[in-house]
Amino acid sequence: MDIHLQKSELYKESVTLEITGSKSETNRLLLLQALYPALRIENASNSDDSKVMTQALSSNTLVVDIHHAGTAMRFLTAYFAMKAGKTVTLTGSQRMTERPIEILVNALDVLGADISYQNHNGFPPLVIKGKSLVKHKVSLQANVSSQYISALLLIAPQLKNGLELTLQGTMTSVPYIKMTLDLLEQIGVETTFQNQVITVFPKPDGVEQQTIVVESDWSSASYFYSCVALSSVGTSITLKSYKKTSLQGDSVLAELYKEFGVSSKFRDHSLILTKTEEVEKDTGIAFNLANAPDIAQTITVTALGLGLSCDLTGLHTLKIKETDRLEALKTEIEKLGGKINVTESSLHLAKNEKCNPDISIATYNDHRMAMAFAPLALKIPIRIEDASVVSKSYPEFWDDLKRIGFHFNK
Structure with missing residues (x-):
């Protein structure tokens, strides 16, 4: 049209x-809600990207197609990597298969993830075999997409030993990193951000029931x-x-x-x-x-x-x-x-x-x-x-x- x-x-x-509501806030909260079902969300975004995120998080299919939703691709790569016992092929539109994701995949591999590329190295589709991720230290270039960083931070409280993430080089889109940390703290997750090291402490036992307005x-x-x-x-x-x-x-x-x-x-x-x-x-x-x-x-x-x-x-x-x-x-x-x-x-x-x-x-x-x-x-x-x-x-x-x-x- x-x-x-x-x-x-x-x-x-x-x-x-x-x-x-903000798409950025909504998609972060949707992933946190999947990890902590006691969380409630009001004024959520009604964007296509947030609808795709919602559908993917509740999907039981072997193939999850997120179409053009770049945020969903990054966040879900991390989410499915730590879902022990679940194997998913994560794919998207033609353009999505041209958007690099190797930096995030490499970081998850360091934490113990099992992710392979279906077609071309460094790009979706991804075959993700969910595992319990027990390693907790990883470094990441800070001048790349902040969504790689946020993807790791969002799953961190559900990792057995939490996460210590060292950012290397000049940091990009810092407000989006701080948004992720603020939302984690709102639901009761302890975090620190000192110099260029971010620590997220584990919170395996759930959060108190609460509502966050986007x-x-x-x-x-x-x-x-x-x-x-x-x-x-x-x-x-x-x-x-x-x-x-x-x-x-x-x-x-x-x-x-x-x-x-x-x-x-x-x-x-x-x-x-x-x-x-x-x-x-x-x-x-x-x-x-x-x-x-x-x-x-x-x-x-x-x-x-x-x-x-x-x-x-x-x-x-x-x-x-x-x-x-x-x-x-x-x-x-x-x-x-x-x-x-x-x-x-x-x-x-x-x-x-x-x-x-x-x-x-x-x-x-x-x-x-x-x-x-x-x-x-x-x-x-x-x-x-x-x-x-x-x-x-x-x-x-x-x-x-x-x-x-x-x-x-x-």
């Missing part, structure tokens, strides 16, 4: 949107930050339910989007976004997004729509996402008339006077490509290909755009 967005304008009166997703909020930034001064949108102090790395949006003239105010678990000033055309935006790479596409498109130059660094993990997000951004922005250069870990967007209208944006099976480019309809008409891909993280996205004033045809 393609969507053709007409040139739109946000409604003058602020609209309130209820954003689904905060709404900050990655999803990014698209509305972009909408407000691309609108006139005074435009406002209210999002629920958010916390001023968040576990999510993408909450840095509240600070970063000040550079685009957007203010963030918190009131009764609501986040109020307001365009407070126009940004000078000579302004150059420069951010290091090593701790929040998922918002790189949104920020780049916002800068493009405002005619600003943009330099982003810390983007090396974007090469192994649903698509190579840096190359995908370059291709689509050049179609719009923008000038952009990318490296293995950075991008530079030159100042651009205007965008070509009625361009059809390819989405590459990547939900964030669709949602990042959609706000450009506040400047020009634009077409989004395979628009249903947003269900991976935000199924109501197009409905919510209509609620704030967007017009489009399917």
